[in-house]
Amino acid sequence: MLSLLLAATVLAAPAAPAPGVKVEIAEMPAILAAVKAPGAAAVLVNVWASWCEPCREEMPDLIRFYRDHRAQGLRLVLISADDDDQRGEVERILGALGFDGPAFIKHGNDMTFIDALDPRWKGALPATFLFDGRGTRSRSWLGAVTYDDLRARVSGLLRKPQKNQPRSPR
Amino acid sequence: MKLASSILVGIAIVSGAGAAGAGESTGGIPLGSKVPAAVAKTKMKNVDGKMVSIADVTGKAGTLVIFTCNHCPFAKDWEQRIVELANTYAGKGIGVVLVNANDPTTHAEDGFDEMQARAKSRGMKIPYVVDDTSGVARAFGASVTPEAFLFDKGGKLAYHGTIDDNRKEPDKVKARYLKDALDAVVGGKAPAVPETKGLGCGIKFRG
Numbered sequence: 001m002l003s004l005l006l007a008a009t010v011l012a013a014p015a016a017p018a019p020g021v022k023v024e025i026a027e028m029p030a031i032l033a034a035v036k037a038p039g040a041a042a043v044l045v046n047v048w049a050s051w052c053e054p055c056r057e058e059m060p061d062l063i064r065f066y067r068d069h070r071a072q073g074l075r076l077v078l079i080s081a082d083d084d085d086q087r088g089e090v091e092r093i094l095g096a097l098g099f100d101g102p103a104f105i106k107h108g109n110d111m112t113f114i115d116a117l118d119p120r121w122k123g124a125l126p127a128t129f130l131f132d133g134r135g136t137r138s139r140s141w142l143g144a145v146t147y148d149d150l151r152a153r154v155s156g157l158l159r160k161p162q163k164n165q166p167r168s169p170r
Numbered sequence: 171m172k173l174a175s176s177i178l179v180g181i182a183i184v185s186g187a188g189a190a191g192a193g194e195s196t197g198g199i200p201l202g203s204k205v206p207a208a209v210a211k212t213k214m215k216n217v218d219g220k221m222v223s224i225a226d227v228t229g230k231a232g233t234l235v236i237f238t239c240n241h242c243p244f245a246k247d248w249e250q251r252i253v254e255l256a257n258t259y260a261g262k263g264i265g266v267v268l269v270n271a272n273d274p275t276t277h278a279e280d281g282f283d284e285m286q287a288r289a290k291s292r293g294m295k296i297p298y299v300v301d302d303t304s305g306v307a308r309a310f311g312a313s314v315t316p317e318a319f320l321f322d323k324g325g326k327l328a329y330h331g332t333i334d335d336n337r338k339e340p341d342k343v344k345a346r347y348l349k350d351a352l353d354a355v356v357g358g359k360a361p362a363v364p365e366t367k368g369l370g371c372g373i374k375f376r377g
Binding site for chain 1: 277335338370371373
């Protein structure tokens with residue numbers, strides 16, 4: 001419920017600059033380079049759009065999970081299917097949620113993009129994909145995810161948490 | 171059916187470490203399938219108020235079923251192209267029906283009144299019907315809008331997938347997947363590209 005309220009709040013907020021968020025317009029090779037860049041223990045890739053309600057509803061959980069686990073080597077890569085002229089809106093939404101990781105608006109052929117993430121995915125939004133630190137896909141969620149979904153499947157890939165690691169407020 | 175429904179309605183978790191190979195099923199009924207018997211004669215309300223089934227619209231040259239809706243920006247971007255293809259190939263022996271399986275309580279824009287308005291404004295000459303349980307979409311294994319299923323004159327699924335390779339810029343389309351498949355089926359041939367995929371909105375299944 002909190003996620004829904006937060007998503008609604010983000011939607012209703014007036015347009016404003018979003019420091020810390022820079023959304024790149026990119027084709028799949030550049031996006032995959034961000035996904036597979038060394039240093040992460042696990043990488044979550046989420047495909048969404050600013051107008052997609054289930055996408056907006058899951059986004060607060062995704063970003064909170066990322067913040068809570070990035071010290072353990074989690075990377076979150078957000079890929080928007082918005083049109084280029086919606087970049088400001090994409091940045092506003094992600095900025096309001098405090099996201100500061102890699103974010104893209106996808107360009108290029110849909111089938112190439114879809115098959116690079118998971119050939120079994122038909123392209124419906126939202127979708128989230130889990131890769132291990134070597135860039136091998138280990139899990140796909142075709143539909144909206146929750147914090148608990150992610151905790152159940154991602155934690156095993158992450159480094160051990162340090163003592164007193166802070167958690168994001170719900 | 172129950173299992174398939176639960177996968178499509180809720181989140182589908184797909185595990186597996188390796189990348190699936192080319193030609194792996196993209197979901198939905200497989201190529202060569204017939205219209206699922208359980209829903210072939212399911213009557214659905216058309217925008218003109220009449221009840222229509224897929225069996226009712228079966229064409230001599232083939233049958234095209236497209237799951238689409240009113241609210242989805244992807245479906246909107248392709249809408250004019252879908253209607254033009256549908257109207258054109260309906261005149262070439264292809265039976266066509268557009269199916270809205272979305273729950274309008276999720277998006278009011280997907281309601282019947284808006285379907286009627288859209289059909290009128292777009293000049294649809296083919297049925298645009300309500301799948302009021304989402305049962306037809308479930309039986310097809312459809313999960314995204316827009317998603318096309320083209321059956322040949324023998325009633326076998328010859329093409330499944332998206333419309334073309336450029337949703338955003340119609341004048342820059344290079345691969346007209348559905349049009350090419352329609353031409354092949356009308357000509358009694360198998361489409362050269364029988365399965366494609368495109369980004370789209372997840373179908374908002376009714377409960």
